[in-house]
Amino acid sequence: MPFPIVRKNGIPLYIQVKEAVLAEIKNGRWKTGDKLPTERELSEKLKVSRNTVSQAYQELEAEGVLMSVQGRGTFVCDRDDAVRIENRKDLLMKIIDVAMEEGLQLGFSIEEFVELTNLRARQKMELLNQVRVCFIECNREQVEYFAKRLEFGSGISITPIVLDDLRDNMDQFLPILTAADLLITTFFHYEEVKELLGQRKNVLAIALDPQMETIVRIARIPAGKRVGLVCRSDNFASKVLLALKTAGLDGMDIKVSHESDPDRLREFVANLDVIIVSPGRRREVEAFATRRHDIIEFVFTPDVASINLLRAALIDIRRQ
Template identity: 60%
Template sequence: MDTALIRKNGIPLYVQVKNNILSDVQSGVRKPGEQLPTERELSERLGVSRNTVSQAYQDLEADGILVSIQGRGTFICDRDDKVRFENRRDLLSKVIDVALEEGLQLGFSIEEFVDIATKRAQQKAALLHDVQVVFIECNREQVEYFSRKLEFGGIHITPLLLEELKDASQKERSILERARLVITTFFHLDEVQQLIGSSQQVIAVSLDPELETIVKVARIPQEKRVGLICKSENFAGKVLNALRQARLEELHVSVHTDADAERVRAFVGSQDALIVSPGRRREIEAYCKRKQHVIEFVFQPDVASVNLLRAALADTFRH
């Protein structure tokens, strides 16, 4: 974890910090249950900002490598569930224990508690299934991909393009009227709220480039010709902006949004490596006549956004 960071290799510092911690865990240098330095301590030790360490810790926590316990610190998770520290399963068990104890005090038997809890869970599951959620974004690649990515617990999310919202037909208006919740990105929050008014609750999520995607792109030699193939200029702009934020702007990236098969084939043949929008890797690989690296550029909602969405959906149960 204390391995010196390389500042001019194109790989973001937080990615290097994360990879160093992962390496320590996989090699056994860091043991399950071991406490890590605080964000401040590690940032001072490595000579980076605290935000850099915080991002690395958050990503590792989302991946189930670390667990953060309020008031105690950050620890290496036990991958075999024999960890001595609290984790999500432990916390849920404690909640159930409290509910069970209160149920017994109210005069219910354990069997009655199990029956009531099971029926209540089934009711909640049915309610979740009936919840109508709409995800609004400005480009087809992201709106379809993230509508699938954000689904959980049986909730179905209907994708809707921002342009479709602006020119809303009866179909789009009907979808919005039935929606219990509308999701968009922070970039479009104000515009979406203006378009739909105050009739529906709007939740904004933050979409970040997937860590693995950035690492793959960072490994492309700078002298290589890199082609970006996607359906919209908007998505291309988001990818190029993400590369700039990751300090990978020295890569020379050419953009191709034309859907014509022959022009796509010709463009693929002129590039050394290819970046493609989600779901198009196999399609583009079929055009490759030589060995070319094809990378899907994937954005994902951050952990805080997913937790916020879960909380908003839970709140619908109480109304």
Template identity: 45%
Template sequence: MEFELDRKTSVPYYLQIANNIKQFVESGFWKSGTKLPTERELSERLQVSRNTVSMAYKELQTEGVIVCHQGRGTFVSEQDDKLKQQSRKERLLKIIDVSIEEAIQLGFSLDEFLDITHIRAREKQEMLTQLKIAFIECNEEQINYFVNELYFDQGVSILPVLLSDLKENTESYNEQLKDVDVIITTFFHLEEIKDLLKNLNVDIVPIALELQMETVVKIARFSQETKIGLACKSENFAEKFKNAISKTGINNIEIYYTTNTSEDELINFVNSVDQIVTSPGRKKYLEKIISEKKDIVEVIFKPDEASLNLLKTTLVDLKQKVRGKIDEH
């Protein structure tokens, strides 16, 4: 099998490369453990920039199709997520079995073991509820997605803060945020937030947000000179969407947006464009008010893989501190 790039289509090269690799894996042409060409090798072979190949590999890593080992190279993943999840469960069961055997050897009954472990788990859960994360962003849509869609372990609470509110009520928010364990924001707002919260002794962790690959693929398939209408709640979100689309190399479309909430105005806006895209949370409402059937694409920005790993590491560090407090009791 060979790579196939359609240089006439509007679909970005990195998406075509990623789809080619998926086909190789799904067909069995590239099996688990197969080493992929380096970014330089593949970019020279396909006559595209190295950054294009890097973007394709990054997307595939996020989806779990490939895995990168520093110093060794990039490989087709050995196991899918389901198998990894089963493996984790099996390891946990072995730990529990060993603990039961040791408890019995110490003279405890199974009922006593259950009571003790239940109490211990409750103690740790109560301590974990003290983990508080504040997420600060400039647009309401992104805050809602972060709070509602990103999964955090049970016991982690999130305080959403709109940047404009923080600017208007800096003193009040400094008081609220002094009790959080960590503040999360985007790289774009990092320095501004550091300045606004300079009197707080709280770690601020920056993350990078990227347009979800599924959203990019759907938009790339729109025909030439398509008029896209974005229904969102803020101008910040609209500008962010425009910039993200521009960076993907999709340049065959015109983008218009509205932040209007009036039903009549929204219907008029929908009728004036060819395709509708919407910020998170508005899709169902638009489907209700639009009589003519139109495909509505939901625009989703999510933390990139490196940022998700950073968030996980941050939470682990916080939990270790909590466990230290538990062990002291």
């Protein structure tokens, strides 16, 4: 690549990698159908972590710039097609058109197609309402946020389980785990969860990444600002600091507090300019913040591939 990745310039590394890949495509060095370097090859060439390259590739794939083919690699998409299919709704409309055409060829009318489509959608929604999912993670902030906010379908019940609680009280959680249709954890804890549960249940591993908006806001914090992190656990704080290091933002001096006492929390907040908060603690911090404070909620969310994998797994559960 003609330009290096610049560290410590406030721009997350994966965004720089993404822009570098786009530049190679725009200047014609990588053309439609060309196979890109593997994540390992590009990470070694640019001297960044493989996770950084993976995050850049995933975003470009979600935007229709790249396409991953299982077992073959990552390729440059046809840009004309990417322009025509501007978003997921356009792509879905094309899929519906194909299904409708095939229905007509089978002898169904458009009215019958609409009726059967509505019937099938209602059936799927009813099935999803019965799905029971357990999400197992090592920090309470992430597991509670996931259970409350993430939607895989209408009415799906997600039970949060903290890994430490599971280790200490396996007998207590066993009925819940046995009744669950699907157990989810992160790649980081997959082997441990599998070992704890043995052959009781299949476990699905997903990847959780920080929201890009969160990383960008932190990258734009002016030098000299006093920055703090308010969360509930050392584990969550470690994950935040690791995520910032991966994005090339590890040079920041961030003070960490797990304080729950109101007076001590007020004192901690008063000595900061920017407060990074875990999900669930924003309101506590806002109660003591002033107009000069900038509050940034640090949220981890499943990547696009994990979301699609989960949705497919949930549908497959109810086919059995």
